[in-house]
Amino acid sequence: xxxxxxxPSVSLPVxxxxxxxxxxxxxxxxxxxxxxxxxxxxxxxxxxxxxAPAAAALNAGFAGLHNLRVDxxxxxxxxxxxxxxxxxGNAKWDVRIEVDPKGLISDxxxxxxGSSPPTVAPPAPVTTTTTTSAAGVREIPVGVGSxxxxxxxxxxxxxxxxxxxxxxxxxxxxxxxxxxxPNHPFLDIxxxxxxxxxxxxxxxxxxxxYPQSINPRTFTLTDEYxxxxxxxxxLLKHEPLVxxxxxxxxxxxxGGTYAPLIAQRAPEVAGVIMLAASCEPLAQALVRxxxxxxxxxxxxxxxxxxxxxxxxxxxxxxxxxxTLEKDKPGMVLMGxxxxxxxxxxxxYNEVATARSVPQPLLFLQGDRDYQVTVAQDLDVWLKxxxxxxxxxxxxxxxxxxxxxxxxxxxxxxxYEKPGHIDPKVIAAIAAWxxxxxxxxxx
Numbered sequence: 001x002x003x004x005x006x007x008p009s010v011s012l013p014v015x016x017x018x019x020x021x022x023x024x025x026x027x028x029x030x031x032x033x034x035x036x037x038x039x040x041x042x043x044x045x046x047x048x049x050x051x052a053p054a055a056a057a058l059n060a061g062f063a064g065l066h067n068l069r070v071d072x073x074x075x076x077x078x079x080x081x082x083x084x085x086x087x088x089g090n091a092k093w094d095v096r097i098e099v100d101p102k103g104l105i106s107d108x109x110x111x112x113x114g115s116s117p118p119t120v121a122p123p124a125p126v127t128t129t130t131t132t133s134a135a136g137v138r139e140i141p142v143g144v145g146s147x148x149x150x151x152x153x154x155x156x157x158x159x160x161x162x163x164x165x166x167x168x169x170x171x172x173x174x175x176x177x178x179x180x181x182p183n184h185p186f187l188d189i190x191x192x193x194x195x196x197x198x199x200x201x202x203x204x205x206x207x208x209x210y211p212q213s214i215n216p217r218t219f220t221l222t223d224e225y226x227x228x229x230x231x232x233x234x235l236l237k238h239e240p241l242v243x244x245x246x247x248x249x250x251x252x253x254x255g256g257t258y259a260p261l262i263a264q265r266a267p268e269v270a271g272v273i274m275l276a277a278s279c280e281p282l283a284q285a286l287v288r289x290x291x292x293x294x295x296x297x298x299x300x301x302x303x304x305x306x307x308x309x310x311x312x313x314x315x316x317x318x319x320x321x322x323t324l325e326k327d328k329p330g331m332v333l334m335g336x337x338x339x340x341x342x343x344x345x346x347x348y349n350e351v352a353t354a355r356s357v358p359q360p361l362l363f364l365q366g367d368r369d370y371q372v373t374v375a376q377d378l379d380v381w382l383k384x385x386x387x388x389x390x391x392x393x394x395x396x397x398x399x400x401x402x403x404x405x406x407x408x409x410x411x412x413x414x415y416e417k418p419g420h421i422d423p424k425v426i427a428a429i430a431a432w433x434x435x436x437x438x439x440x441x442x
Contacts, residue, residue, distance in 0.1 A: 010070045010083070016103035017081035024097065024105075025068050025085075032059040043104035045423040096418065109418055137194045144203040145231040147210060151176055151203030153239065154190040160241035163248065163433050164199035165189075165273070166232040168225060168262065170253025173208035178252065182418040185252065185402050192426035198433055199242055200250075201232045216337050217329045220344035225251075225258035226265060233266050246270050246437055250429070253372060253401065254278055260354040260361075271436055272354070273362045273429060276372040276401055279350050279380050282342070283319025285371075287312055292370055293412070300411055318342040351384035360390035362432045364425060366399030370410045394428045 012018045012025070023041055027033045035055035038047070047054050068085045071092070075082035082096045098107040136157025144151040156162055167186045169178040177184035190200045206228060207214060229249065237244045248271045251259030256277025263269045278285065290311045293304035314334045317323060324339040324346070331338055354361060365378045372378075374395070385391050398405040404419040 010072055012070060012083070013073070013076050013081070015076065015078045015081070016099045017077070017079055017097050019103070020099055020105050021081050021083065021095070021097050024095075024108075025070065028068060041105055043100045043102065043106045045100075045427075046104075046106050046108070107420060137191065142201065142203075142235060144201065144235060145206070145228040147213075149176075149203045149206060149209050149228060151201055151232070152190070153235070154194050154200045154202075155241055156194045156197045156199060158197070160199075161243040162197060162199040162241060163246035163270075163437050164201070164236045164239070164242040165193060165248045165250045165429075165433070166229055166236065166262075167200055167202040168229050168249060168251040168255035168259060169202075169205060170251075170255050172205075173211065174205050175208060176202040176204050178202075180402060181416040183402055183404065183415060183420075185421050188421040189250070189426065189429070192421070192423070193430060196426070196430040198430060199236070199239075201236055203228065203232060214337075216332055216341070218340055219337055220340055221254075221258065221348065222261065222344055225255060226262055229258075229262045230266055233262075233269065237268075243437075244268070245440060246433075248273055248433060248436075250275065252276060257350045258348075260350060260357055261348070263357045263359050264353055267358075269359055270440070271360045271362065271433070272357070273364070273432070274381075275364045275403065275425075276366060276369055276377075277350075277363065277381065278372045278377050280372075280376040281319060282345055283315035285376070286315045288376065289371060296409065296411055300413065319346075321346050351381060354381070355385055355388055360432075360436060361385070361388075361392065362429070363391070363393045364403070364428060365393070365395050366401065366403055367395055367397045368399060368406060368410045369401040371401045392432060396422055396424065398422070399425070 012022045020041060027037070033055060038055050038058065042054075042058075068087055071084045071086055073081065073083045080096070080098050082094065085093050085095055087093050094109075096107070096109040097105060100106040138155040140153040140155065142151045142153045143149065167178075167189060169186060176186060178186040186202045190202055193200055205224070207224065233247055233249070236242045236247050245268075247269055249259045249262050249266075249269050250273040251257070251262070252275040256274035257279060259272050259274055259277065263272045280288070290304050290308050294301055294308055296304070318334055319342075321343060324343045327333075327339040329338055329340065333339065333342065335341075363378060363381060365372075365374060367374060378393070378395075382391070382393065396403065396405075398407065399422055400406055400410050400414055402415060403421045403425045404414065404417075405422050406414050
């Protein structure tokens with residue numbers, strides 16, 4: 001028996017986004033959505049992130065969303081509609097639809113009101129070693145390193161063996177999804193790659209799972225990034241469904257800075273992928289960022305102006321090797337770490353390391369990134385790597401540091417807007433991996 005659609009108390013607008021919302025509300029009342037309707041209403045870039053078959057994956061994500069009543073509209077533009085619905089007569093849900101210039105759905109979220117938004121498509125991960133009924137993507141809990149970090153091995157549908165990517169997150173105690181506000185970039189990447197036949201492993205950072213194990217007297221940036229990434233590579237090498245000759249390292253932000261060092265320590269790695277990889281000295285980057293934020297209007301600018309003197313003083317301390325060498329090892333500096341941490345960063349030459357490793361390199365950069373920029377970072381990488389073979393660069397004009405598309409001057413507030421990594425980023429990574437895989441199999 002099919003559920004009936006409750007009469008909406010609020011009319012949806014006659015806009016491109018509103019028309020798709022009207023179709024979606026009606027379609028959810030009569031699940032499953034027929035396969036033929038999917039490409040009529042969703043754009044190809046969105047569907048590229050959905051593990052095949054798309055109709056099954058989407059219907060699995062929509063399971064339980066029926067008998068909807070539209071209660072209110074919170075945002076309405078021609079291309080975006082955010083509205084609140086009552087599901088099954090009692091639960092409140094927020095729904096967000098964005099459409100592309102052709103009026104096709106390019107982004108879609110639905111989540112309980114007041115919660116952190118999960119992705120409607122691709123479907124949410126399952127904590128089981130069995131295949132999901134919809135798409136065949138397997139999300140398997142794993143432990144990485146010793147003591148083991150919480151991690152997830154994501155495997156595509158099929159028998160393999162698959163190429164695989166180790167995801168290395170940026171600065172700070174990140175979880176395995178690299179969660180920032182409502183956004184989960186590494187989850188997007190893992191599921192997007194799985195939909196294209198590429199496995200991955202992602203994991204919490206040790207500073208998140210075992211902060212008490214960190215000795216600030218001796219802890220270095222190399223300690224933060226390299227040992228656990230090497231453990232993840234070892235895990236993949238022993239996974240029967242992974243091709244041990246096609247394991248890649250993908251580092252984001254500071255994880256990208258240390259990705260070449262990881263590849264140097266693991267010469268069996270097939271390639272290095274660097275998303276918004278920083279190479280500007282940390283102290284300089286901190287000062288540049290706070291000065292940029294101080295130019296922004298409103299609370300963000302005012303707070304940055306107030307913090308600027310302290311940040312500049314701290315940056316001067318952690319950016320001076322002579323000062324750090326004189327500091328007592330037990331001294332606690334910015335971020336709760338000691339001199340050894342910042343000294344290790346000053347002594348590491350990421351560009352020279354990247355030049356020395358034989359593996360092909362892929363650089364991805366968002367032009368709207370104010371944290372890691374084209375001028376201070378990407379251009380410096382490329383200048384130092386000039387003439388080195390095997391360097392590929394892809395830039396995304398609208399992307400910020402998390403590779404979320406936006407417009408106007410970038411601000412930290414952008415990270416609080418729910419979104420997904422630009423599908424073109426997933427496509428660029430997958431295409432590059434495919435080229436290396438095909439070359440290896442010639």
